[in-house]
Amino acid sequence: MxxxxxxxxxxxxxxxxxxxxxxxxxxEKVGSAITYGCREGDCGTCIxxxxxxxxxxxxxxxxxxxxxxxxxxxxHNRLACQAQVLGGxxxxxxx
Amino acid sequence: xxxxxxxxxxxTPKAVALTKRVHWIGALDSNxxxxxxxxxxANGTTYNAYVIRGSEGVAVIxxxxxxxxxxxxxxxxxxxxxxxxxxxxxxxLEPDHTGALPELMRRAPQAQLFISxxxxxxxxxxxxxxxxxxxxxxxxxxxxxxDRTLQFLHTPYLHWPDTQCTFSPEEQILFSGDVFGxxxxxxxxxxxxxxxxxxxFEYYYSYIMRPFKSYVLSALELIEPLTISMIAPAxxxxxxxxxxxxxxxxxxxxxxxxxxxxxxxxxTLLIFYISSYGNTRRxxxxxxxxxxxxxxxxxxxxDLEGGEVAPFVDLIEEADGIILGTPTINGDAVKPIxxxxxxxxxxxxxxxxxxxxxxxxxxxxxxxxxxxRLRGLKLRVPISGLRVxxxxxxxxxxxxxxxxxxxxxxxxxxxxxxxxxxxxx
Numbered sequence: 104m105x106x107x108x109x110x111x112x113x114x115x116x117x118x119x120x121x122x123x124x125x126x127x128x129x130x131e132k133v134g135s136a137i138t139y140g141c142r143e144g145d146c147g148t149c150i151x152x153x154x155x156x157x158x159x160x161x162x163x164x165x166x167x168x169x170x171x172x173x174x175x176x177x178x179h180n181r182l183a184c185q186a187q188v189l190g191g192x193x194x195x196x197x198x
Numbered sequence: 199x200x201x202x203x204x205x206x207x208x209x210t211p212k213a214v215a216l217t218k219r220v221h222w223i224g225a226l227d228s229n230x231x232x233x234x235x236x237x238x239x240a241n242g243t244t245y246n247a248y249v250i251r252g253s254e255g256v257a258v259i260x261x262x263x264x265x266x267x268x269x270x271x272x273x274x275x276x277x278x279x280x281x282x283x284x285x286x287x288x289x290x291l292e293p294d295h296t297g298a299l300p301e302l303m304r305r306a307p308q309a310q311l312f313i314s315x316x317x318x319x320x321x322x323x324x325x326x327x328x329x330x331x332x333x334x335x336x337x338x339x340x341x342x343x344x345d346r347t348l349q350f351l352h353t354p355y356l357h358w359p360d361t362q363c364t365f366s367p368e369e370q371i372l373f374s375g376d377v378f379g380x381x382x383x384x385x386x387x388x389x390x391x392x393x394x395x396x397x398x399f400e401y402y403y404s405y406i407m408r409p410f411k412s413y414v415l416s417a418l419e420l421i422e423p424l425t426i427s428m429i430a431p432a433x434x435x436x437x438x439x440x441x442x443x444x445x446x447x448x449x450x451x452x453x454x455x456x457x458x459x460x461x462x463x464x465x466t467l468l469i470f471y472i473s474s475y476g477n478t479r480r481x482x483x484x485x486x487x488x489x490x491x492x493x494x495x496x497x498x499x500x501d502l503e504g505g506e507v508a509p510f511v512d513l514i515e516e517a518d519g520i521i522l523g524t525p526t527i528n529g530d531a532v533k534p535i536x537x538x539x540x541x542x543x544x545x546x547x548x549x550x551x552x553x554x555x556x557x558x559x560x561x562x563x564x565x566x567x568x569x570x571r572l573r574g575l576k577l578r579v580p581i582s583g584l585r586v587x588x589x590x591x592x593x594x595x596x597x598x599x600x601x602x603x604x605x606x607x608x609x610x611x612x613x614x615x616x617x618x619x620x621x622x623x
Contacts, residue, residue: 113549114580115613120620131573132623134580136549145319147359173318174359175336197549 252343255284264297471523488602519551
């Protein structure tokens with residue numbers, strides 16, 4: 104199975120994951136401070152900053168784009184409950 | 199005259215003038231005793247709404263709880279006609295301020311509705327009207343009523359994501375929404391006329407604004423430079439006598455108090471425990487000893503049995519990390535731990551470090567349950583909880599020390615990079 108890595112900068116932890124894993128599936132288990140609300144892409148609580156590997160993530164859905172806009176998310180911000188790592192390396196941190 | 203005249207001779211509610219151009223058109227709810235489940239009020243509350251008249255139309259700022267709509271409309275009608283309404287502003291979408299909105303928009307279909315950027319999805323959720331037209335606004339946006347202007351201040355999370363303030367520079371009035379408000383009902387309306395409401399002001403801050411201190415400080419950056427003669431909040435007295443005092447009080451209460459004792463590099467770590475036979479206490483002491491080995495960590499050890507919850511909540515609010523020790527009794531963590539954890543919703547815990555430990559006799563679920571709760575409270579819990587069956591051995595005491603040491607290192611960012619496989623999580 105294709106692998107990818109997610110680095111959580113706030114706790115200095117890198118996790119090797121199967122390609123296609125959503126950030127939410129990992130971040131709580133390793134204790135990163137990315138926090139979650141609804142967990143279904145609606146509330147904007149889990150906005151995170153992608154510091155590296157932006158292009159290795161799945162494209163945001165129309166709904167995610169809308170939530171990011173409504174929450175005035177900055178450049179290279181994504182919802183951790185929605186974003187999937189498709190391969191390669193990404194680095195993230197809480198906003 | 200002490201009382202504000204709230205009714206005309208026919209007993210119809212009427213508007214109350216703040217200035218020649220600005221009127222209060224809200225409602226008094228003297229029977230309310232519990233607000234939003236979490237707040238008590240000993241004499242009710244007010245739902246404050248306002249109307250401001252410019253040379254080119256009037257604006258209505260906020261409405262009232264649905265059951266009080268008739269008072270709101272009667273008061274409005276005593277100072278303006280619906281056809282004159284050019285603008286409706288909602289500073290906050292909670293139902294106690296939007297209850298009369300659908301009917302108001304029906305009566306004034308020409309009015310343009312202004313809400314904050316973050317209010318958009320909430321408005322649909324609250325009013326269930328897909329076709330409602332509105333204009334989302336941010337700091338820097340304004341709307342003109344001719345010789346009066348309304349400027350919008352983006353002040354989110356005070357106390358919902360959608361909250362904003364609206365300022366009239368010509369009137370020097372800040373329509374602040376729930377900020378600077380309180381649940382206090384007195385028909386004299388103005389802070390220089392009503393009874394002593396200071397406790398209500400403080401209490402409201404403690405339960406409504408306190409979890410959002412960093413957002414309060416950001417909002418104050420926008421509010422403090424304004425020339426304000428009067429604060430017109432959405433609940434409680436209108437603050438026309440020395441309004442700056444209330445702004446200063448918000449700054450005071452939102453600024454950390456403990457930092458002055460610490461050097462910039464130091465971090466605080468609190469260990470709370472409760473113990474029936476001394477086993478969890480021995481673990482706590484060993485964890486304390488371990489954490490003390492890391493420079494610049496200010497470690498404190500507290501027995502929950504020896505204190506009230508409220509001061510512990512104050513301590514936790516300003517700490518960088520907390521470690522909780524609980525035995526497991528009948529398959530659960532013990533009540534004093536849950537009492538503490540259920541009292542933390544009034545403070546911001548986001549990104550604080552958490553850890554859990556405890557001795558157990560049979561099953562030891564308590565530690566995992568408290569870990570889950572800490573994650574739910576948005577703490578990071580990077581090191582798995584430590585459990586010891588009954589009396590800790592010398593070896594287990596060393597494990598406790600190592601646990602404290604690692605948590606203290608984590609707090610100071612000294613643990614170094616780690617690599618983990620997904621399957622091992």
